[in-house]
Amino acid sequence: MSLYVSKTSEVFDAIVVGSGITGGWAAKEFCEKGFKTLMIERGRVVEHQKDYIGENKAPWELPLRSKVDNLLIEQQYKIQKQCYAFSDTTKHFFGNDKELPYQTKEGTEFSWIRANQLGGKSLLWHRQSYRWSDHDFNANKLDGYGNDWPIRYKDLASWYAHVESHAGISGSTENLPQLPDSVYLPPFEMNQPEKFVKAKIEKHFDDRKMIIGRCAHLSQPEKHHLEQGRGPCMARNECHRGCSFGAYFSTQSSTLPAAVATGHLKIAPNSVVHSLIYDDKTQRVKGIRVIDNENLTQREYFAKVVFLCASTLGSTQILLNSKSRHFPNGLGNRSGVLGHYLMDHNYNAGSTGYIDGFEDEYYAGRRPTGIYVPNFNYTPDKSRGFLRGYALSGKAYRENWKHMQSADGLGVEFKNRLKHAGRWKFGLHAQGEMLPRFENQISLHSSLKDKWGIPQLEINCQYSDNEKRMMQSAAEESAKMLKVAGVKDIKSYVSHDAPGLAIHEVGTARMGNDPRESVLNGFNQCHDVKNLFVTDGSSFCSTAVQNPSLTFMALTVRAVDYAVKELKARRI
Structure with missing residues (x-):
């Protein structure tokens, strides 16, 4: 019997919309609990290993040495090309901007990066994996920006452990109040200049610690990882091309095979969700409407419970477009906050410089993570000049022949210099929190639609003065840290x-907690539609400074556990 379906009259126990990090986890958890589950994916099927067509390709094997043809960029990838992972070896994993239009309010900009295929952005993410702390879940309540989170760290701690064990997180135990420790595989090792900088920074700053980045890579697989068909990280730095070793966590390498193995999963690819089908009598969602990605025909699927895992903007677009007599402004939007409080992290500052010495030091491979300085502004302080805080990431590396492209030189002496590694360079780069603000929002455009007949999103989002002051601080503080570490020729930027x-x-x-100012309760369940759950980033009340993906995972498995109990008790 085929894993993939198109038309079907079956009523499933659960429909999961999206196949990325959260969708993969939702499907795995439902299937392993014995629930017949349908995963909806708007894009094509990507098979593990087989469809990683850019993997193991050297630059000289590619027509433009991994660059993408300018005409192709102009026609299809004007927005997507801005992503760090975009190249000729990965472009097939990115959305086509021409087919995926959206609008921004005059005077604002927003770069929406999309990966519409089975596995979604789990094939392209940077794999940094950090727990949140109570400082993060308390922040809104303390300073009054945004609503109070309905959960705290204790509500997620065991669920973090659940996903970390399965996914495989490499890292080190640090006992930091602002960054709880995870269930770890062995950490990757810092190089000698990084160890040198770490010692200097921690000696000079009592409130700052420099640690190895925590990442979803199998540094040393455990038995259950090997049973998933996964192997250890080879430090190739080809992660975004797809990893046939399954060394980093993705839907294809980890959650999807687990779900398929149960025999309870079906997948409907090339199915663009138009809207949810709401039953006025039962006040429940009974299914979804989809438009076929290829022939634009419409079909419907039905289930007892629906999990939206289509990405922050994707899930909210679906909700806004799901209108009925009860919900004229979007499904579950009695509060009027649906679409509001859009946030993203702020990467707009840092400092770099050179480290003298260590000429006899180099490194093997291309480590999949860098160093990380956790947020040291995690307690409120009015003298700081801004609310919330930022983390700093970076690494030390030796310049190679590529930096000689812009160097002065000529003849034999210049050619000989190409044979040798250059100076050690070190950088710290900010990842700052963005305040939740009502005016940062997405809405449906009044007239423009995409090729599937769905209203385009209009995005109105910009950083506030608070985020700008924060980045100025990050530039100044990162420079101070490099200076005490003996780094030379320091250049800061904002x-x-x-x-x-x-x-x-x-x-x-x-x-x-209050349905009058939120869409979901503390279990990611829609206040107004009890069999509807949203577990991707759209459910967040704040950004914290940590990368959000690990928290996406923990929230999702917790929500599935709750939904299953509610289904069995016949409350939804």
Whole structure:
């Protein structure tokens, strides 16, 4: 019997919309609990290993040495090309901008990075994996920006452990109040200049610690990882091309095979969700409407419970477009906050410089993570000049022959210099929190639609003065840290890139205790529609400074556990 379906009259126990990090986890958890589950994916099927067509390709094997043809960029990838992972070896994993239009309010910008295929952005993410702390879940309540999170760290701790064990997170135990420890595989090792900088920074700053980045890579697989068909990380730095070793966590390498193995999963690919089908009598969602990605025909699927895992903007677009007599402004939007409080991380500052010495030191392979300085502004302080805080990431590396492209030189002496590694360079780069603000929102455009007949999103989002002051602090503090470490020729920067490129967009269908100011409760369940759950980033009340993906996972498995109990008790 085929895994993939098109038309079917079956009523499933659960429909999961989206196949990325959250959708993969929702499907795995439902299937392993014995529930017949249908996963909806708007894009094509990507098979593990087989469809990683850019993997193992050397630059000289590619027509433009991994660059993408300018005409192709102009026609299809004007927005997507801004992503760090975009190249000729990965472009097939990115959305086509021409077919995926959206609008931004005049005077604002937002770069919406999309990956519409089975596995979604789990094939392209940067794999940094950090727990949130109570400092993060308390922040809104303390300073009054945004609503109070309905959960705290204790509500997620065991669920973090659940997903970490299965996914495989490499890291080190640090006992930091602002960054709880995870269930770890062995950490990757810092190089000698990084160890040197770490010692200097921690000696000079009592409130700062420099640690190895925590990442979803199998540094040393355990038995259950090997049973998933996964192997250890080879430090190739080809992660975004797809990893046939399954060394980093993705839907294809981890959650999808687990779900398929149960025999309870079906997948409907090339199915663009138009809207949810709401039953006025039962006040429940009974299914979804989809438009076929290829022939534009419409079909419907039905289930007892629906999990939206289509990404922050994707899930909210579906909700806004699901209108009925009860919900004229979008499904579950009695509060009027659906679409509001859009946030993304702020990467607009940092410092770099050179480290003298260590000429006899180099490194093997291309480590899949860098170093990380956790947020040291995690307690409120009015003298700081801004609310919330930022983390710093970076690494030490030796310049190679590529940096000689812009160097002066000529003849034999210049050619000989190409044979040798250059100076050691070290950088710290900010990842700052963005405040939840009502005016940062997405809405449906009044007239423009996409090729599937769905109203385009209109995005109105920009950083506030608070985020700009925060980035100024990050530039200054990172420079101070490099200076005490003996780094030379320090250059600091504050840039002005628009939101979106962190690819950490959250908010727009937030949780809350009060249905009058939130869309979801503390279990990601819609206040107004009891069999509807939203577990991707749209459910967030704030951004914290940590990468959000690990928290996406933990929220999703917790929500599935709750939904299953509610289904069995016949409350939904």
